[in-house]
Amino acid sequence: METSKSNKVRHQDAMCTNDSAKPEASIFSYFIYMLIGVVFGVVFVKAEIISWFRIQEMFRLHSFHMYGVIGTAVLVAMISIFIIKKFSIKTLQNETVYLETKTFSKGQLYGGLIFGIGWAITGACPGPLFAQIGSGFLPVIITLLSAIGGTWLYGYVREKLPH
């Protein structure tokens, strides 16, 4: 009971860098995330998710492949989250797993449409961009830089956009 309370407090204090209860993350502790990324990147390539062709095929409704990948991923993640919540499984740091609640904004409509259009043109959502570059499709570096530029412009004009 007391641990869960202290965890809650810790989350509220999320901007604090000097967390008393756990030591500051060292550079080495980040390598586990890199390792998870490596597995993820291999899957992206091996299941051809990074392929522009697969994206065209998906949006033309000519193949089940991509729907199968995304559908299975959602299902597996959903069951996993259900199990974590049901049995109150703690993180490796013995924290309570905490999920943010997303709130609706018009950005999900407008931004969603804009991203969708870009997705079919580039054949990539942000994750595959990194895997495409790693795979040696070097022009995608331009795509990534432009995506960073797009993100920056969003930040710049954010207050003027409908949300």
Added chain:
Amino acid sequence: MIQLIQQPWHWAIAGTLIGLTVPTLLLVGNKKFGISSTLRHICAICIPGNISFFQYNWKKETWNLFFVAGIAIGGFIATNFLSNPSTIVIAAPTQDSLKALGITNYQSLMPIQIFSMENIFTLKGLIFFVLGGFMVGFGTRYAGGCTSGHAIMGLSSLQWPSLIATCCFMIGGFLSANFLVPVILKLLQ
């Protein structure tokens, strides 16, 4: 065994592994699966300007940058050591319609008729790399997430705003792949 790894993986295997990334990140360090936010962190680190949207403690999100660096490394490993020697097999109707648009080369996962270095300074490059990339970056941030943050993380944690976002991703993609991309390719032919 190596042959089994080399051939394209079944969607159920890929989907399961991608789905398992969500609980893995949650249990390893209470991290939320999401990739487009790394683009925001890169802005916050490199070009924050005076923009409040980029004024936050990005150091807390360093893990995310390691994660995407890993994705690039994974892409390198899979393409150089585990890659499928044969050409990519795409549904016949897609191949037919792309053929009419001048896309005929299936040697690699990306059509080299579009994604080649020679195209960088052409109109093709401007549209497929610069404009396309811009829409991905602007759109995902405006929507507050991409396929990972909304479609996978959001849907699996039953967040209805993510369902709306995912539907919009798909609508945009349908319009783009069926109408916009063919028109662009036709004009550039």
